[in-house]
Amino acid sequence: MCARVCGERDAPLIVGAGASGTRAAEASLARLARWPEVRAALVTVPAFVRPAAAGVLAHFARLAGTSPVPLIVYHVPYRTGQPLDAAALRALGSLPGVAGVKYAGGGIGEDAVALLGDLPAGFEVLAGDDLYLSPLLALGAAGGILASAHLATGRFAELAGAWRAGDVARARPLGHALARMSAAAFAEPNPAVLKGVLHAQGRIPTPDVRLPLLPASQGAVKAVTAALEGLEGSV
Incomplete structure (x- = not known):
């Protein structure tokens, strides 16, 4: 596939x-x-x-x-x-x-x-x-x-394009916002939080990971979801 x-x-x-x-x-x-x-x-x-x-x-x-x-x-x-x-x-x-x-x-x-x-x-x-x-x-x-690019693929591509174009005014705030989202996505061992978010979005059938990893906490999933919503609303 x-x-x-x-x-x-x-x-x-x-x-x-x-x-x-x-x-x-x-x-x-x-x-x-x-x-x-x-x-x-x-x-x-x-x-x-x-x-x-x-x-x-x-x-x-x-x-x-x-x-x-x-x-x-x-x-x-x-x-x-x-x-x-x-x-x-x-x-x-x-x-x-x-x-x-x-x-x-x-x-x-x-x-x-x-x-x-x-x-x-x-x-x-x-x-x-x-x-x-x-x-x-x-x-x-x-x-x-990047693992967290699964969650905001277009915005990461936009960031790369902004730096290539020398558009610092656009790249800098977008980079900070994406970094905040990525930090939340890695708050627990990767890829548990990413899979939890993708599952919550209905994009994958299960949030399960293989031992010794454990599924992400609901708090971690909610933190990334909030960061994604803030990313769309403010940058």
């Missing part, structure tokens, strides 16, 4: 194909050759084993050399336990076959600023922390891969 919807909207289909080990990740990527609709693969930095930066580079060089589609590095150190500085991310971005990074560093520190200030040719940064989309766009990010 995802392939059909992307085809109807001329949107690139990106799929997750991550694994901690290089061989397992290679096998996962090889299976993508069966689906010509897939345009890129989102692959996490190896978790648990925590190799040195040189090992991460070798891992992605191996994957990029055999993958049937370009790779987007998913940099999320608060989940993988593997922080990478700007130099390491720049080295990854210089690999043939690596198209970009989903940057979810948990904030905007000097590494994010340094990376965006000196990107390899053909390499793009996509915001991965919903809360920091607007400032990353202001710094030069190309876009974002």
